[in-house]
Amino acid sequence: METPPQGSGSQLHKDLRQRHLSMIAIGGVIGAGLFVGSGVVINTVGPGAFLSYAATGVLIVMVMRMLGEMATANPSTGSFVEYARQTLGGWAGFSVAWLYWYFWVIVIGFEAVAGAGILQLWLPHVPLWVMSLVLLLLMTATNMYSVRSYGEFEFWFASIKVLAICVFLVCGSLFVLGLWPGRALDFSNLTAHGGFFPKGAGAIFSSVVIVIFSMVGAEIATIAAAESAEPERAIAKATNSVVIRISIFFVGSLFLLAVILPWNSTKLGSSPYVSAFQEMGISGAADIMNAVVLTAVLSCLNSGLYTSSRMLFVLAADGEAPRRLLAVNRRGVPVAAILTSTIVGYACVVAAYVSPKTVFLFLLNSSGAIILFVYLLICVSQLVMRRTLPPERLRVKMWFYPVLTLLTIAAMVAVLVSMGVRSDTRSQLLLSFLAWGVVLSAYFILRRRPRVITLPEVAVAGGAGAAAYGDSSPGTAALGPVSRVLVVANETVQATALLTELRGLHDEHSARYFVCVPARPLHSGQGAVWAPDTAVTAAERRLETTLGILRGAGLVVEGEIGDYRPMHAMDRAVAEFRPDLIVISTHPEARSAWLRQNIVEQARRKYPVPVRHVVSVVPEVIFGT
Numbered sequence: 281m282e283t284p285p286q287g288s289g290s291q292l293h294k295d296l297r298q299r300h301l302s303m304i305a306i307g308g309v310i311g312a313g314l315f316v317g318s319g320v321v322i323n324t325v326g327p328g329a330f331l332s333y334a335a336t337g338v339l340i341v342m343v344m345r346m347l348g349e350m351a352t353a354n355p356s357t358g359s360f361v362e363y364a365r366q367t368l369g370g371w372a373g374f375s376v377a378w379l380y381w382y383f384w385v386i387v388i389g390f391e392a393v394a395g396a397g398i399l400q401l402w403l404p405h406v407p408l409w410v411m412s413l414v415l416l417l418l419m420t421a422t423n424m425y426s427v428r429s430y431g432e433f434e435f436w437f438a439s440i441k442v443l444a445i446c447v448f449l450v451c452g453s454l455f456v457l458g459l460w461p462g463r464a465l466d467f468s469n470l471t472a473h474g475g476f477f478p479k480g481a482g483a484i485f486s487s488v489v490i491v492i493f494s495m496v497g498a499e500i501a502t503i504a505a506a507e508s509a510e511p512e513r514a515i516a517k518a519t520n521s522v523v524i525r526i527s528i529f530f531v532g533s534l535f536l537l538a539v540i541l542p543w544n545s546t547k548l549g550s551s552p553y554v555s556a557f558q559e560m561g562i563s564g565a566a567d568i569m570n571a572v573v574l575t576a577v578l579s580c581l582n583s584g585l586y587t588s589s590r591m592l593f594v595l596a597a598d599g600e601a602p603r604r605l606l607a608v609n610r611r612g613v614p615v616a617a618i619l620t621s622t623i624v625g626y627a628c629v630v631a632a633y634v635s636p637k638t639v640f641l642f643l644l645n646s647s648g649a650i651i652l653f654v655y656l657l658i659c660v661s662q663l664v665m666r667r668t669l670p671p672e673r674l675r676v677k678m679w680f681y682p683v684l685t686l687l688t689i690a691a692m693v694a695v696l697v698s699m700g701v702r703s704d705t706r707s708q709l710l711l712s713f714l715a716w717g718v719v720l721s722a723y724f725i726l727r728r729r730p731r732v733i734t735l736p737e738v739a740v741a742g743g744a745g746a747a748a749y750g751d752s753s754p755g756t757a758a759l760g761p762v763s764r765v766l767v768v769a770n771e772t773v774q775a776t777a778l779l780t781e782l783r784g785l786h787d788e789h790s791a792r793y794f795v796c797v798p799a800r801p802l803h804s805g806q807g808a809v810w811a812p813d814t815a816v817t818a819a820e821r822r823l824e825t826t827l828g829i830l831r832g833a834g835l836v837v838e839g840e841i842g843d844y845r846p847m848h849a850m851d852r853a854v855a856e857f858r859p860d861l862i863v864i865s866t867h868p869e870a871r872s873a874w875l876r877q878n879i880v881e882q883a884r885r886k887y888p889v890p891v892r893h894v895v896s897v898v899p900e901v902i903f904g905t
Contacts, residue, residue, distance in 0.1 A: 310441045310529055313494025315573045318534055319548035325487050326478040326543045327470045330534035333482065336491040337526035340693075342688040343655050344498050344522045346662035346678050352516050355672040358656045360499065366873045367664040368657065374600055374723040376657050379716060381591035385621050388584040389628020392416045392565075395577040398570055408578055409633040415581065416629065420622050423585045426611040430586050437579035444572040445529050448553060452536035455560050466539075473542050489698050489705055489896050495530070496651050497580070499658075500587055518678050588621035589614055599727065599848075649699055649712035655694045659685060668871050762789040762861050766853055766885075767839075768796050768846060769865035770819060773826045775896030778865040784866045785861075786835050793830065794857045795839035797823045798849035816841060846879050847886075854887055862887060865894040 322329040345564070351359045361380070365373025396411035403411070423430050451460075458465035470476055478482070533553075540556045541548055548555060551573070593614045595601035605617045641757030662678060663685045678685060699709040765785060769778055773795065785791065799819035823839050830837045842849030864880050866872040874880070880893045 310438070310445065310576065315553055315569070315576055316551055317490070317494050318537065319552035320464065321487055321491055322488070322534070322538060322541075322543050322548050322552065324478065324479070325483045326474070327538040327656050328476050328481075328484055328532050329487070330538060330542070332484045332487040333526075333530040333534050336488050336495060337530055339488075339492065339655075339688060339691055340498060340526060341523050341733070342678075342684060343658055345676070346685060346688070347499055347658055348516065348676040349669075349674060350662055350665055352675040353381075360654070360661065362465065362776045363661040363665060364657050365877075367661045367668075367876065369877060370725050370727070371659070371720060372657055374595075375716065375719050376654055377591050377595050377600070378719045378722075379650045380654050381588050381595070381621070382715060382719075383654070384584040384588040384591070384626060385624035386707060387418070388581060388588065388621065388625035389632070391584065392575050392625060392629055392631045393583040395574055398574045398577065401570055412629045412632070413626075413734065415578065415627055416622065419578065419585055420579045420618065422582060423589065423618050424613055424615055425610075426613055427586075430582060433582050434579060437575050437582065440572060440575045441530075441579065444569070445533055445552075448556070449528070449532055451562070452533070452540060452556065456539045460560065468834075469539055469542050473544050478543065481847045486698060486702070489695055489702065492695065493651065495526070497583060498525075498748060500583055506849065509774060542611040549671055549723050585618060585621060585625075589617040592617040592620055600723075649696060650715060651704075651710045652692060652696055652699075652711065653716060656689065657695075659692060663689070664876075687754045701865075718808050730771060738864075762791045764857060764859045765791050765793045765862070766796065766850070766857055766859035766862045767793060768798065768850055768853070768862065769824070769864070770797050770799055772865045772867060772894075773797055773819075773822050774829070775865060775894075777896040778863070778894050779826075779829060781863060781865075781892070781894050782830060782835065783833055785863075786833065789837075791861075793835050793837040794853060794859070795826060795830075795837060796842045796849050798842045798844055798846045846874055846877075847882055850883060850887075860889050862889060862891045863894060864891060865896055868895055 318329075318333075321332060325332055327659070347360060350363045359374050361377040364376045392412040392415050393408070395415045396408045399411045399415075400406070400408060419433075422433050454460045455463055456466065537548070537552050537556055540559055541552065551566075551569060553572075554566050554569040557569065592601055592605050596603055596605035596617070605614065605620060608614050608615050631732055664681055666678065666681055666685075696709065696895065699705040762785065765782075767773075767778070767782065769775075772778055795820050799816050819841055823841060827839050840853075842853060853859075854862070862883060863876075864883060866880070867872045869875045880891065884891045
């Protein structure tokens, strides 16, 4: 079985540089929600609004830390999709991927409309839908040219956003400390208009529902890192810096806004940063900040196109979206996935023009809580996956596991409950649950579709199918003549139990053997985007050692590193090797990701040959890492 040639039509290129990833990570959480929406939060909470951002920031930091732990051990395009699939099952991976895709394609349409609204400040006679279309076409062309062009645009967009916040932090600090011309030290706005908590301390936590959506985007860095040369380093850096970014950019700037302007000022509603600069006497602040907000909108639109297209790419690779979405151009860009994602964006632009109060509003509300569902599944995935990761793979560790993980899960559930209690967010929660219900229904409908591989007639005693054989210890199931045995194992490929099983089969049958180790990245060569190179190298060492042992025992055996997804690896091996017996080796149930995914039972239902399951206890395994 040959490896797909490097440069084949389904490889993503690793063209993102460390500076791109640094700015994607830094700028990912700085969007129009901070520049515009923060004023609404201050009006709602009072001067203590910066504490709402601090509390929300803690949740985002926890999620990023958990994601960083999993992603440094397994950097991948659509990272948390695969982690949910591995730990919780196919339904979770399918849900996360499609929900996250849906969230971002709605964001694409919304940001295109929002950007056009800003442009109308300078071009009032140009129709809104025309400018929305122009912005969408511009960002589509950027993403379709190359992943590096996406990285370059995002680098400069993020740089502008960061520079604007830094300028505000410096000027605002000088202003409130009395170091500004004509100003004295003054923090009176923190208590002057009804106190620090004019609407009660509870408002700090109730506003988390609003604030959390302004911090979405930090996780994009873990997706983009897979298209860089050093994914583990990039993810570790992004994860470790998220605390500082949120503390300075969100909490710091919100504190200054609360000091500079009264919390109940009408100036906060439209653009609080513009109002703050005007309070300082800086001329031209409105045009400057509106340009910065436009940059933030374009950055979000740019990232939305990138992220949604990669989600479709991952879904197509898993057979849960049309396979043609895997096609890439000569620069390694998934053009079909990008264009498919833009279709929804164009539909949102049309809906905003034709039916802004019904269809467009429905689309926005139906994605309102989806990101919380995704974050919740990331937390649960880490809770489960941590127990299966070898210590040497944990370059980034979640603090105080499992206590902080469980507390974060509880906090996410509390936010969802708060959305259900609040009249202004209840419809978003219900419509988001409806969207999730549709996705889950699609998953179970697709799962029912038969996907049985038809093989030529093989010599199998007792008829086709392996249900009669059950799980087996070495030698427990009686077989008829066996001539071709497919062995599927990864970390247990050198385990005593598996080697004993194969030697026993060799004593009874004159057969050829093929050992498949599911560990290869999604694509080979330069376009590898899923498993770390170190994991593949370790699997190759284990495979070579195993082949040497078996050949030394007189077996006729070949082998390969297969697709990292065991069922995909088996599909290919079964189609090409055409076995009359499959032997699957796993860890015990407590630590086996394959058993959590029901790989053995799936194989028994799918392939018309006997399937033996060998369980190898941990002390028997000779790890190659």
